Amino acid sequence: xxxxxxxxxxxxxxxxxxxxxxxxxxxxxxxxxxxxxxxxxxxxxxxxxxxxxxxxxxxxxxxxxxxxxxxxxxxxxxxxxxxxxxxxxxxxxxxxxxxxxxxxxxxxxxxxxxxxxxxxxxxxxxxxxxxxxxxxxxxxxxxxxxxxxxxxxxxxxxxxxxxxxxxxxxxxxxxxxxxxxxxxxxxxxxxxxxxxxxxxxxxxxxxxxxxxxxxxxxxxxxxxxxxxxxxxxxxxxxxxxxxxxxxxxxxxxxxxxxxxxxxxxxxxxxxxxxxxxxxxxxxxxxxxxxxxxxxxxxxxxxxxxxxxxxxxxxxxxxxxxxxxxxxxxxxxxxxxxxxxxxxxxxxxxxxxxxxxxxxxxxxxxxxxxxxxxxxxxxxxxxxxxxxxxxxxxxxxxxxxxxxxxxxxxxxxxxxxxxxxxxxxxxxxxxxxxxxxxxxxxxxxxxxxxxxxxxxxxxxxxxxxxxxxxxxxxxxxxxxxxxxxxxxxxxxxxxxxxxxxxxxxxxxxxxxxxxxxxxxxxxxxxxxxxxxxxxxxxxxxxxxxxxxxxxxxxxxxxxxxxxxxxxxxxxxxxxxxxxxxxxxxxxxxxxxxxxxxxxxxxxxxxxxxxxxxxxxxxxxxxxxxxxxxxxxxxxxxxxxxxxxxxxxxxxxxxxxxxxxxxxxxxxxxxxxxxxxxxxxxxxxxxxxxxxxxxx
Amino acid sequence: xxxxxxxxxxxxxxxxxxxxxxxxxxxxxxxxxxxxxxxxxxxxxxxxxxxxxxxxxxxxxxxxxxxxxxxxxxxxxxxxxxxxxxxxxxxxxxxxxxxxxxxxxxxxxxxxxxxxxxxxxxxxxxxxxxxxxxxxxxxxxxxxxxxxxxxxxxxxxxxxxxxxxxxxxxxxxxxxxxxxxxxxxxxxxxxxxxxxxxxxx
Numbered sequence: 001x002x003x004x005x006x007x008x009x010x011x012x013x014x015x016x017x018x019x020x021x022x023x024x025x026x027x028x029x030x031x032x033x034x035x036x037x038x039x040x041x042x043x044x045x046x047x048x049x050x051x052x053x054x055x056x057x058x059x060x061x062x063x064x065x066x067x068x069x070x071x072x073x074x075x076x077x078x079x080x081x082x083x084x085x086x087x088x089x090x091x092x093x094x095x096x097x098x099x100x101x102x103x104x105x106x107x108x109x110x111x112x113x114x115x116x117x118x119x120x121x122x123x124x125x126x127x128x129x130x131x132x133x134x135x136x137x138x139x140x141x142x143x144x145x146x147x148x149x150x151x152x153x154x155x156x157x158x159x160x161x162x163x164x165x166x167x168x169x170x171x172x173x174x175x176x177x178x179x180x181x182x183x184x185x186x187x188x189x190x191x192x193x194x195x196x197x198x199x200x201x202x203x204x205x206x207x208x209x210x211x212x213x214x215x216x217x218x219x220x221x222x223x224x225x226x227x228x229x230x231x232x233x234x235x236x237x238x239x240x241x242x243x244x245x246x247x248x249x250x251x252x253x254x255x256x257x258x259x260x261x262x263x264x265x266x267x268x269x270x271x272x273x274x275x276x277x278x279x280x281x282x283x284x285x286x287x288x289x290x291x292x293x294x295x296x297x298x299x300x301x302x303x304x305x306x307x308x309x310x311x312x313x314x315x316x317x318x319x320x321x322x323x324x325x326x327x328x329x330x331x332x333x334x335x336x337x338x339x340x341x342x343x344x345x346x347x348x349x350x351x352x353x354x355x356x357x358x359x360x361x362x363x364x365x366x367x368x369x370x371x372x373x374x375x376x377x378x379x380x381x382x383x384x385x386x387x388x389x390x391x392x393x394x395x396x397x398x399x400x401x402x403x404x405x406x407x408x409x410x411x412x413x414x415x416x417x418x419x420x421x422x423x424x425x426x427x428x429x430x431x432x433x434x435x436x437x438x439x440x441x442x443x444x445x446x447x448x449x450x451x452x453x454x455x456x457x458x459x460x461x462x463x464x465x466x467x468x469x470x471x472x473x474x475x476x477x478x479x480x481x482x483x484x485x486x487x488x489x490x491x492x493x494x495x496x497x498x499x500x501x502x503x504x505x506x507x508x509x510x511x512x513x514x515x516x517x518x519x520x521x522x523x524x525x526x527x528x529x530x531x532x533x534x535x536x537x538x539x540x541x542x543x544x545x546x547x548x549x550x551x552x553x554x555x556x557x558x559x560x561x562x563x564x565x566x567x568x569x570x571x572x573x574x575x576x577x578x579x580x581x582x583x584x585x586x587x588x589x590x591x592x593x594x595x596x597x598x599x600x601x602x603x604x605x606x607x608x609x610x611x612x613x614x615x616x617x618x619x620x621x622x623x624x625x626x627x628x629x630x631x632x633x634x635x636x637x638x639x640x641x642x643x644x645x646x647x648x649x650x651x652x653x654x655x656x657x658x659x660x661x662x663x664x665x666x667x668x669x670x671x672x673x674x675x676x677x678x679x680x681x682x683x684x685x686x687x688x689x690x691x692x693x694x
Numbered sequence: 695x696x697x698x699x700x701x702x703x704x705x706x707x708x709x710x711x712x713x714x715x716x717x718x719x720x721x722x723x724x725x726x727x728x729x730x731x732x733x734x735x736x737x738x739x740x741x742x743x744x745x746x747x748x749x750x751x752x753x754x755x756x757x758x759x760x761x762x763x764x765x766x767x768x769x770x771x772x773x774x775x776x777x778x779x780x781x782x783x784x785x786x787x788x789x790x791x792x793x794x795x796x797x798x799x800x801x802x803x804x805x806x807x808x809x810x811x812x813x814x815x816x817x818x819x820x821x822x823x824x825x826x827x828x829x830x831x832x833x834x835x836x837x838x839x840x841x842x843x844x845x846x847x848x849x850x851x852x853x854x855x856x857x858x859x860x861x862x863x864x865x866x867x868x869x870x871x872x873x874x875x876x877x878x879x880x881x882x883x884x885x886x887x888x889x890x891x892x893x894x895x
Contacts, residue, residue: 446719494723602821
């Protein structure tokens with residue numbers, strides 16, 4: 001199958017597929033039209049979810065329950081749309097060209113956009129959106145040009161079913177020398193939808209789509225192409241067994257055929273998939289929930305690179321003719337979901353239980369067969385105990401595992417990831433405008449390999465946290481205080497890594513207030529203190545018990561000097577030090593020696609002045625001192641840094657019926673300091689555009 | 695009535711707290727050697743970046759997980775990786791990064807890596823946020839089946855102080871870099887391609 005001899009052109013295949021499938025789609029539309037004689041008008045244009053999940057079922061079930069509402073709202077909507085259902089066929093043609101330039105520290109970009117919209121009678125609409133841009137990077141040689149066009153058409157209410165069509169064109173090229181990367185993609189599709197088709201007690205929704213995709217790309221002088229046609233059909237049927245209880249089923253099928261090319265080779269490609277789902281939905285007011293089972297499969301054939309066990313391209317050391325192969329991939333997935341919400345007076349109970357399993361196998365790739373399993377349980381209880389107190393208790397469990405059977409017959413082994421969590425929250429109103437929140441929780445995650453997976457991760461992490469938050473809101477004074485503690489235990493179970501095991505305790509205290517001293521003056525202050533202790537299970541060189549502290553005081557003053565002038569002054573004081581255990585005192589207490597003490601002082605000044613309506617001048621500057629002391633070596637370092645930027649914003653609009661809009665933002669930055677890169681010392685930031693709507 | 699409910703609930707919580715905890719980690723085996731993975735204190739960005747290199751060389755995910763700011767981490771791929779794996783990098787934050795590194799190490803690879811080009815001048819650390827511009831990394835990965843892949847790219851790395859330590863907050867791959875010695879002037883893929891490969895599987 002390899003070598004230039006097998007190069008065959010099958011570009012007619014997608015067209016043939018589409019030709020074969022168009023009658024099917026039209027038949028779907030005609031069936032919908034026939035049913036429409038007795039069914040209410042298709043007033044909703046809600047897209048049926050085509051992804052292979054169970055949500056489509058839920059949507060239809062909800063739609064069934066809301067059917068009466070939908071019909072009523074449809075009637076009301078009809079009244080409001082009478083105006084555009086009458087009159088000339090073409091009701092409006094709008095254009096909005098827009099051109100602009102953007103610049104920032106890393107790149108500058110020129111762009112042009114053109115929005116076109118043609119409105120027709122009965123809600124029909126055709127719109128096109130074209131964009132072009134060219135980005136040039138400042139710091140290195142890289143220029144990217146992009147062109148994009150999106151075309152969309154909807155027939156509105158002109159037909160007894162919903163008809164939409166779309167087309168996409170996407171082109172991009174990296175114009176950098178020696179780095180030839182370009183991509184061109186064309187695609188288009190036509191979709192027919194018919195909802196609320198009623199046959200006896202059953203309600204149906206049908207969606208059918210045909211489309212084509214033509215894509216060519218080149219990456220580092222290696223070409224790739226896709227030329228395929230695709231058709232999908234989607235049927236959802238729901239049965240309202242009794243008031244508030246629905247049963248729904250979903251059938252989805254898709255077929256793709258065409259050709260794919262890699263390098264100089266081209267070969268036919270195909271993909272066939274189906275999904276079957278069944279779900280029960282209930283809503284009895286105090287009891288709401290759903291149970292859904294979904295099974296899906298995909299069988300695809302395509303040209304692909306030779307790949308290694310991880311899925312990465314693996315062509316090093318492989319003969320040229322063996323680097324590309326015909327791949328066959330089979331993927332199957334099963335999902336079971338149950339969601340339940342029970343309300344018993346002041347007590348609410350919530351449950352979410354699910355299990356998913358999928359398997360993907362490759363005929364040629366060294367990946368072989370991959371298996372993934374995911375199951376979880378989330379339980380939550382919420383209780384309102386009187387006016388002032390509420391409690392929420394939660395418990396969660398999940399198990400994930402993955403395994404792989406390589407093409408050569410060997411097995412990677414199963415890696416299990418388990419997670420257990422429990423949390424508790426207490427909301428309490430202390431008195432008027434003052435609230436208290438107490439929260440605590442524990443989270444245990446475990447990575448457990450099976451006996452085969454000797455190289456897998458084998459470790460546990462237990463995180464316990466507790467916090468108390470109090471909020472008080474007076475009309476002119478708001479304050480919050482947070483006190484928190486958390487502990488993280490890292491436990492590597494295997495003997496070859498358990499020397500790293502440690503326990504970290506962290507404490508945080510953060511009071512904050514905002515005080516509106518006057519209409520024109522606002523003061524805000526926040527203090528934060530963090531402390532973290534690390535205790536090693538097996539102390540040694542580089543593993544001495546240590547602690548780190550950081551205190552941060554931030555003060556901000558906002559002055560609205562007039563309706564047009566706003567001034568902000570901010571000061572930030574930051575002090576941090578690290579210390580390691582150096583011994584014990586006679587009483588057995590640990591003695592710590594400071595390794596580093598860092599003090600940062602930062603002052604910011606910001607100004608905003610509205611010179612005229614729509615014209616604002618802005619400026620800001622900061623200056624920072626960063627001092628570090630190293631007590632053990634008696635060394636000191638000092639760094640100064642700063643930045644100044646000035647700029648202006650203009651937002652102007654001329655005309656009402658065909659407005660011309662100008663938006664301009666330009667800022668000039670100058671910065672200095674040890675961590676400022678050459679390209680960041682002096683640069684412009686801009687975003688300026690001009691738009692005309694007619 | 696209120697106290698009838700509130701007090702028992704609070705007493706139950708106090709009992710749980712007094713008991714210490716709800717879950718327990720497994721007991722660890724005694725270490726069989728004194729050799730630990732040599733991580734540095736994360737008191738400046740250079741140590742954090744070197745710890746990530748150490749994590750890669752030792753296939754030890756805790757080092758990587760401790761180095762990134764999990765609550766506020768963003769990975770931004772280069773345009774090449776993004777076009778190869780459309781949609782994979784949407785919303786790539788701390789959770790996705792942790793999952794990636796665990797899955798990658800789970801393939802039991804052998805990694806030869808230099809996460810910082812020797813010619814890169816490390817900017818002096820100042821304040822609570824620092825950006826390294828255009829740091830070039832080079833990594834060769836050999837999987838269990840013997841397949842060899844090389845990733846070499848330039849990236850902007852933003853480090854931030856959170857609480858007491860420095861973390862990587864933003865990793866933005868700029869472009870693949872060529873290695874004049876071995877790749878014949880053709881740019882090699884970035885680590886975005888590795889992330890995309892692992893995440894899409």
